[in-house]
Amino acid sequence: xxxxxxxxxxxxxxxxxxxxxxxxxxxxxxxxxxxxxxxxxxxxxxxxxxxxxxxxxxxxxxxxxxxxxxxxxxxxxxxxxxxxxxxxxxxxxxxxxxxxxxxxxxxxxxxxxxxxxxxxxxxxxxxxxxxxxxxxxxxxxxxxxxxxxxxxxxxxxxxxxxxxxxxxxxxx
Numbered sequence: 001x002x003x004x005x006x007x008x009x010x011x012x013x014x015x016x017x018x019x020x021x022x023x024x025x026x027x028x029x030x031x032x033x034x035x036x037x038x039x040x041x042x043x044x045x046x047x048x049x050x051x052x053x054x055x056x057x058x059x060x061x062x063x064x065x066x067x068x069x070x071x072x073x074x075x076x077x078x079x080x081x082x083x084x085x086x087x088x089x090x091x092x093x094x095x096x097x098x099x100x101x102x103x104x105x106x107x108x109x110x111x112x113x114x115x116x117x118x119x120x121x122x123x124x125x126x127x128x129x130x131x132x133x134x135x136x137x138x139x140x141x142x143x144x145x146x147x148x149x150x151x152x153x154x155x156x157x158x159x160x161x162x163x164x165x166x167x168x169x170x171x172x
Contacts, residue, residue, distance in 0.1 A: 026152030
């Protein structure tokens with residue numbers, strides 16, 4: 001397995017640095033789980049009937065970054081990239097034409113845009129876009145960071161199992 005450098009978040013950082021550190025750590029973890037695999041390996045699914053694959057997870061996380069930072073935080077017009085009303089799970093439905101190069105570049109572009117949008121804001125800044133559906137409350141940047149860490153951590157657990165299924169690699 002190719003090694004991807006991940007920086008452990010500081011144990012004494014302030015709140016903002018801690019949240020950003022953990023989010024970056026989990027982003028790097030997903031990249032590490034995909035490192036060194038071919039497109040075909042990245043498209044391998046877990047077990048029937050699931051269509052979950054490492055490539056699908058990367059595409060999904062590009063969509064998640066886009067949704068929370070562009071649409072929810074900044075209220076940008078940023079339509080979905082991999083899914084639509086006819087296939088709400090299109091990000092997970094990877095065909096033979098889906099490639100690591102495209103998915104990785106898209107994911108990294110969404111991460112860069114997320115950093116750009118969040119960078120000048122304080123943690124109490126409220127999103128300008130989508131609101132919580134039951135209360136109508138806006139989401140704070142602190143909430144978005146916390147949710148993103150949870151989202152990556154959950155999917156990195158899936159990535160652990162997918163990687164082990166592909167080539168037996170386990171570990172961090």
